[in-house]
Amino acid sequence: MTVLSLALREGTAEAHTLAEHTAFMKCFVRGLITPSLFRQFLANLYFVYTALEAALANTESMRPIYFPELNRSGQLAEDLAFYYGDNWRDQITPLTATRVYLSRIHDLAQSDPLLLIAHSYTRYMGDLSGGQALSKIVRSQLALPEGEGTAFYEFPALPTPEDKKAFKQRYRETLDSLGLDEDAIARIVKEANFAFALNCNLMHALEPELKATLGDAVWQSVVIENQPSRREHPRPAAVAV
Numbered sequence: 001m002t003v004l005s006l007a008l009r010e011g012t013a014e015a016h017t018l019a020e021h022t023a024f025m026k027c028f029v030r031g032l033i034t035p036s037l038f039r040q041f042l043a044n045l046y047f048v049y050t051a052l053e054a055a056l057a058n059t060e061s062m063r064p065i066y067f068p069e070l071n072r073s074g075q076l077a078e079d080l081a082f083y084y085g086d087n088w089r090d091q092i093t094p095l096t097a098t099r100v101y102l103s104r105i106h107d108l109a110q111s112d113p114l115l116l117i118a119h120s121y122t123r124y125m126g127d128l129s130g131g132q133a134l135s136k137i138v139r140s141q142l143a144l145p146e147g148e149g150t151a152f153y154e155f156p157a158l159p160t161p162e163d164k165k166a167f168k169q170r171y172r173e174t175l176d177s178l179g180l181d182e183d184a185i186a187r188i189v190k191e192a193n194f195a196f197a198l199n200c201n202l203m204h205a206l207e208p209e210l211k212a213t214l215g216d217a218v219w220q221s222v223v224i225e226n227q228p229s230r231r232e233h234p235r236p237a238a239v240a241v
């Protein structure tokens, strides 16, 4: 019998590698992100989480996998006030790639809410995992004042690494207790690959500005090194949005 949490982990491993190897993420982990790019990234994620969290909260059948302690939109609002100022709401608009992401979440909430599981998994499990290292990198890169600018990566209800680890286990057990059949599991894994692709597209949309800021030489050196082979890591078909 297929177990959903394992199927998701194994079935999105290649998509995860591709997401880690976007030029945006490569620059991020090398401490090359700029304040302008970081705040745009957070602003676009704010739109994504606001849509996702409304969809999860308002869909009766999603109750078992709705964990308000994971919610990111309030945390992101704090960061946006820090980076843009009090009138941050008037200064942010979603990129086209983000609008595509949002319309997918809205469509699923209306017509196929089961697949919201894939979107919840892709974002929150990532935030609880690699997101924690990204926080340290950006704090040092942007020389942020104590306690400001990375609320997105903080989970007040899960403050320690042990809390996060235990929660991820609980999340996986919750997924596995849903008792979904093979067909439903296959559809959720396919949607999770699509969710990774939507995230990659959001990051790709920020790359032209990053490239212009860093200059061609730095850009080429970061982007070319450790490029995953396309044969080993083919893009999911769903990437074409």
Ligand code: HEM
Pocket: 005, 008, 009, 016, 019, 020, 025, 026, 029, 121, 122, 123, 125, 126, 127, 129, 130, 131, 133, 168, 196, 199
């Ligand atoms: C440089 C960027 C990234 C790094 C270094 C990174 C690192 C990691 C690590 C180390 C784990 C394993 C944690 C564990 O086993 O407990 C993980 C898991 C995960 N990451 Fe990432 N990640 C990155 C980018 C992303 C992105 C962009 C997404 C999605 C948008 C993502 C989604 C996930 C998910 C869903 C998991 C959970 C896998 C599972 O256990 O089922 N990651 N990441």
